[in-house]
Amino acid sequence: MKNIRTCCNIKRTIFCLDKRVHYNPCPMPITDSFKLLRVEVCGGIASGKTTFAALLSDKRFNPLLEDFRSNPFWVAFYSDPGKYIFETEVSFTLQHYHQVKKESARGKINICDFSFLLDSAYANVGLQGSQLSTYLTVYEEIKRELSPPLLVIHLNCDAETELKRIRFRGRDIENPITLDFLNSLNLAVEKEVQKAAEETRVISVNSAQKNFADIDDIKEEILNLMTTILL
Numbered sequence: 001m002k003n004i005r006t007c008c009n010i011k012r013t014i015f016c017l018d019k020r021v022h023y024n025p026c027p028m029p030i031t032d033s034f035k036l037l038r039v040e041v042c043g044g045i046a047s048g049k050t051t052f053a054a055l056l057s058d059k060r061f062n063p064l065l066e067d068f069r070s071n072p073f074w075v076a077f078y079s080d081p082g083k084y085i086f087e088t089e090v091s092f093t094l095q096h097y098h099q100v101k102k103e104s105a106r107g108k109i110n111i112c113d114f115s116f117l118l119d120s121a122y123a124n125v126g127l128q129g130s131q132l133s134t135y136l137t138v139y140e141e142i143k144r145e146l147s148p149p150l151l152v153i154h155l156n157c158d159a160e161t162e163l164k165r166i167r168f169r170g171r172d173i174e175n176p177i178t179l180d181f182l183n184s185l186n187l188a189v190e191k192e193v194q195k196a197a198e199e200t201r202v203i204s205v206n207s208a209q210k211n212f213a214d215i216d217d218i219k220e221e222i223l224n225l226m227t228t229i230l231l
């Protein structure tokens, strides 16, 4: 109850946390996990994941930021998503899996600016038939090996705002991204987050109204929230 109130305070004062604030007890006690501890920041393209994860750097939290440019298929994917989606989705998912295993700091909670839920959402939007089932076999194997995240932070941002941010940041590769694609991906993310909420704690944050990069005291508020929930 105390934690729920903490979320609500944050909602009023700083964050505009969505009305849909989920707070589920974690089925796995944190101290039981010998595995690498992680929080996944999840949301559509340009919803603010990297900025958010990077804010949370202190002696307890270690931002784990993806290097999407090193994915060998990222550029080809946006030139013709239908043609290159299978290798793109399998490789992004494996890249994230590898990064969690290789770069997580022990003794800290790792804050990932990527999420297996988002990977699965991309796959569900773009793959079908045997390619989708092959992808899901890999995905399930990864989920079996890695413990669920301690917490999922879902950044909710509408597609129009995402598209404006994508145009503003001006990565040429992302020029073909359409409003339709962003809407489909957001819907798929929403579904994944709802499923995940059955086994993992989820906080939903409206990231359309606030630009995390502009808020000086947001870091303190978030760190307090995370401390209350996780430590």
Ligand SMILES: Nc1ncnc2c1ncn2[C@@H]1O[C@H](COP(=O)(O)OP(=O)(O)OP(=O)(O)O)[C@@H](O)[C@H]1O
Pocket: 043, 044, 045, 046, 047, 048, 049, 050, 051, 066, 068, 074, 077, 088, 089, 092, 093, 113, 114, 118, 119, 122, 174
């Ligand atoms: N599974 C994936 N399939 C295809 N593209 C992906 C995948 N994961 C990441 N990307 C691409 O990599 C780039 C970075 O994506 P990501 O959503 O992680 O961060 P971002 O776009 O910088 O947004 P944010 O502002 O939320 O940090 C985007 O072009 C995105 O579409």
